[in-house]
Amino acid sequence: MKILIASDSFKGSLSSTQVARNISEGILRVFPDAEIKYISVADGGEGTVEAIISSIGGKIINTPAMGPDGKIFDSFFGILEDGSAVIEMAAASGLPLVPELERDIMKATTYGTGQLLKAAMDHGCRRIYIGVGGSATNDGGIGMAQALGISFADEKGEEIGYGGGLLERIEKIDLSNADERLSGTEIIVMSDVTNPLCGPFGASAVYGPQKGASPEQVELLDKGLSHLAKIIEEELYIDIRNRKGAGAAGGLGGGLVAFTGASIRSGIDAVLNMSGFEEKAEWADLIITGEGRIDFQSAYGKVISGIAQRAEKYNVPVAAIAGSLSEGSQEVYKIGISCIEAAVCRPMPLQEAMGEKAGELVSDAAERLMRNIKAGIMLRDSTLVE
Template sequence: MKVLIAMDSFKESLSSLECGKAICEGIREVYKEAEIVAVPIADGGEGTIEALVHAAEGEWVEKEVIGPLGTPIQAQYGILGQNHAAVIEVSAACGLPLVPKNNRNPYVTTTYGVGQLICDAIDKGCREFVIGLGGSATNDAGIGMLQALGYSFKDGNNKEVGFGGHVLQQIQTIDTSNAHPLLKTCTFKIACDVNNPLYGENGAAYVYGPQKGATPEMVEVLDSGLKQFATILHRECKIHIHDVPGAGAAGGLGAAFIGFLHAQLYSGVDIIMDMIGIEQKMQDADLVITGEGRLDGQTSRGKAPLGVAKIAEKHGVPVIALAGAATQQASILNEMGVTSYFSILNEPMLVEEAMDARITFENLRSTTIQLFKLIAAMKE
């Protein structure tokens, strides 16, 4: 029997790799000689670097950068196989978890550290970039990142603006003359699964600002700043980005990548599946096991397990999906390539207990054992 394990992480509980290990142990309890191929997966958000670095036998790089609050932090990114492609999650440098809840304020948070990671990767010889957008604590339209890359944004007094979303309204001129010269030789693929415009009621500030600490009054100011930035960008650089799908991703970082770095946006799932070569790894598989922390209606809208299931369906391979929780809305997955899905919870427990890493690991392992005992009995 050949089994492909392609698990997303159980957020705040187990990484993709740890989920795969638990399932592998469960299979071995029943089928000691099974051929098992385990690959971590992600959808462009948390876990993207881990999935790609593992699949490409790449390396981790740690770099001190300016964090979202303007203070130094340690951030990691990955360099794949031949030292030519870098994988960066923006959340590593400006993510919401890096900001304590009582300090969350998109007026001041910056994406500067993202630009520093890009510069470091360029210095190490990388010319191809895969960027995972999502989970940022920022609403600065990516100007912090661009400042780190050498772009200049000046106010009416010809002074460089500072950090944060509140400075967008101050920008009057944009100078691109000192941008990092090697950016012209770089290509950027953006893993992004949102299509929000830069500003407006569906834009970065209104949709994502509140979770980053913005009050309703702040949202209005931030949205006005994003609109001002788009206007100046069009006037100064003849770049039109405000209504481009995905421009509002990660507090407007999408706009910066599209407008200044000529990035192409892709479905996070599609880009990850392609880069880890999951279709090749699925050849001759008898069964695929996938899953994530929660299977619900959102899973059917482009999450990693669905991407796995679609590929498996194309090759006629049955798919089992495992999750900490599986809601009634997850039943639509049965029409989209998932043969059957199961919650790994085996008794009532508090959420905090269910998310304990040791308990989650054992529940994944024991559920897998029971599933494969059933499979073994049916084969007899």
């Protein structure tokens, strides 16, 4: 049996590579002669750089950057063997970078993400892939733009500070000191978020509460993004208000389009294209994918749905393993997932499930999955004999 493992990381617990190794262990308990290949995948969020570097090669570059709270820390990005760079904004502007009690979405900035873009250009990269999942921010990408030399002035002509809470003060955008290399750099946004910038389905309303925003703050942030979109349209003649995916990462998706000329692509599609998924899928008899939690969202634009869609044309069955199964997990059956298995199948503390026991639980889940598959093979064979 030839098995391809293509799982997302289990956020806060196991990397994509660790998940693959644990699944492999469970497979071999049941099918010791199985041929196994794996690729690391991600959808643009945390773990994207590691996933791409692990799959196709390259190197990690460490560099200082400003976190969403304004503090400088050690961040990173990747350079691929073809000279392209890959960045995950979560590595500079991600939610886990700030302790929960210290988070302030009104002040959180994407400045560090702009510093990573600048560092990649400093290394000669003229094609940059940037994943925009897992953000702590809601500033429409102005922090990113400020790091690249773009100025945002208030009615007095003074530069505004950082954060989404100040967007309504912007009266003028000045591109005269923007990094000149931007015009010769292709920037590709990897995102599977399709939310618009503003409104009931926009960045503030949908994702703001997850980042600690109160209902009052959500309203203020949404007004700020709406104002930013108005100024961008008036001064730069670019409409991001109605751009699909502009609401990704608190409006960073729209900011990257407006201030760097970026294009937005499906995150999982970009990663699968770079990793050579098609060739490996055609080779496989079975594909096993997974993510930390499977719920109703897993069927729409995440790693699992992207892999199921690609596998369908090769008529290869896809199974999925998750840390946990939540309400609506059955939705993934509709997109071509044949079966799902939860790693956590008994009560236990969350810290234990995501910590020291995580790898063992995934291996055990893979073993259960493969025993079910073995039973199906035996049933098929016995039916054929009859």
